[in-house]
Amino acid sequence: MDEFAFVDRSKTNAEKYVLRQKLFGTEEVMPLWVADMDIATPECVLEAITKRLAHPIVGYEIMSDSAYEAQIEWFATHHDFVMKREWLSYSPSVVASIGCAIRAFSDAEDEVIVMDPVYPPFYSQVRENNRTLVIHTLNQDEEGIYRFDLDRLSTQTSEKTKVLLLCSPHNPVGRVWSYEELSALCRWCEERGIVIISDEIHCDLVYAPHKHISTARIIPENTVMLLGPGKTFNMAGFSISTVCIPSQLLRDKFEIERKRVHWGDGAVLSHIGFEAAYREGRGWYYKLIAHLSQNAEYIDKTLSSTPIQYAKPEATYLAWLDCRALGMDDRELRKFFVKEARLGLSPGLSFGKEGSGFMRLNFAVTSQTLTEALEKLRGALQGDAYV
Ligand SMILES: Cc1ncc(COP(=O)(O)O)c(C=O)c1O
Structure with a gap:
């Protein structure tokens, strides 16, 4: 069960969504790149602002x-x-x-x-x-x-x-x-x-x-x-x-x-x-950490049967995926994620030379979104066509 509800950001100016065409050449990718969360900002913050606006x-x-x-x-x-x-x-x-x-x-x-x-x-x-x-x-x-x-x-x-x-x-x-x-x-x-x-x-x-x-x-x-x-x-x-x-x-x-x-x-x-x-924000924050930790573990469980190497991060909501065993160069890897998996991730190379062969996945999303994303990835690895 998801602790956090899905929030549709597609009609806002969220960078993660708006820049898809520019970065990935298509709108048809699930955006899991820039480091913000597809999880609502805590209610206490929104309430305090509403109150101030009175x-x-x-x-x-x-x-x-x-x-x-x-x-x-x-x-x-x-x-x-x-x-x-x-x-x-x-x-x-x-x-x-x-x-x-x-x-x-x-x-x-x-x-x-x-x-x-x-x-x-x-x-x-x-x-x-x-x-x-x-x-x-x-x-x-x-x-x-x-x-x-x-x-x-x-x-x-x-x-x-x-x-x-x-x-x-x-x-x-x-x-x-x-x-x-x-x-x-x-x-x-x-x-x-x-x-x-x-x-x-x-x-x-x-x-x-x-x-x-x-x-x-x-x-x-x-x-x-x-x-x-x-x-x-x-x-x-x-x-x-x-x-x-x-x-x-x-x-x-x-x-x-x-x-x-x-x-x-x-x-x-x-x-x-x-x-x-x-x-x-303390109560919200504890729930968030439990949720992110669960997501991080779910990635481990899902990717362990694939050639992609991943270890749960010690911190952050960013999964550093070692894709070197796929045998693709960085251009092919980016293309694979966009065209085959339909996922918009950050290419490892954008973090420096040592990022070659890696992709960074932002898992600060609902469990359902993460499950969908990983299914897309697994399907692409098995050669399934996704529409
Ligand atoms: C390590 C690190 N520093 C800074 C930032 C951005 O911070 P700000 O938006 O306050 O410039 C990010 C955003 O992803 C980050 O990961």
Whole structure:
């Protein structure tokens, strides 16, 4: 039984649906790509906004301390990390904050470390801000677990390396970095004066027994943490996130760049939605995690009898499908998913060279939609024609 009802988004401007023709050359694909959920945003958020709209003026408003406090309490409860109000500031988007932080903590042509595969804007923000990419390959160990390698990383960096972009938990490979891994990485960066920009937008979407560790808990003086309710509560359309910088020194540097882009304090309806989600969204969130975990396991059960390799992610609602055993090159693989399976997934190659042979499937949908999608895939693998 589905905990969450199917919601038809096809008549909205949802990117996932509207861009199908452009990306896949057809509308006839089930869209399982961009990382938002086909699950309704929590009722408490929608109600709070409706209530606010009873007041007839929607002007400039500041983000209240009470909204920040709601996020602070959420993090204390769910991540054992107690943030101070003054560490936090508003940002319209995590990606915008990445760009801002790159400019704040490095100069033109300095080097920025990015792990491959990773969320594509990590690469583009480095390039577009005229910095040099240092691409560190994440390798799978003998158990198939993706890991970074600090010895190898040491051979890739120079005195021009100023920033490391960390995705924690990691999109697309679904890793929750362990305390040991994170501590070693933090120490390594500290020794070299490299600032860690830690994108933790997926930090709430973690499956037991894994536990997310806030990077700033390990190394507060050297970390910029990017947080937000966008993924957790399916609120990407609210354009609201926060930047957490415990160090006064780093905060001052970041503030210079923040002023340059003049993104201000954001929109009142976003502030309202943000606070309602963190204050009242807990019950909804627990149901969500149970549902996503079930979906992740269902993929495992369904694909285990196919050549596609998949391991339940430790976090995120993104399944990283290893399709290399199908013996197709990346062009053939994309074509197979669109033309044969009629599924719109994110091609692995868009996450970097190491994504070759992989596809990323967004499983934040109802159980019924997921079952349909996997049936399409199984049918295509068996050579059945789908209409
Ligand atoms: C790791 C990661 N960071 C950032 C974002 C986007 O965040 P925002 O919409 O706040 O820029 C995404 C969206 O998929 C993501 O996966």
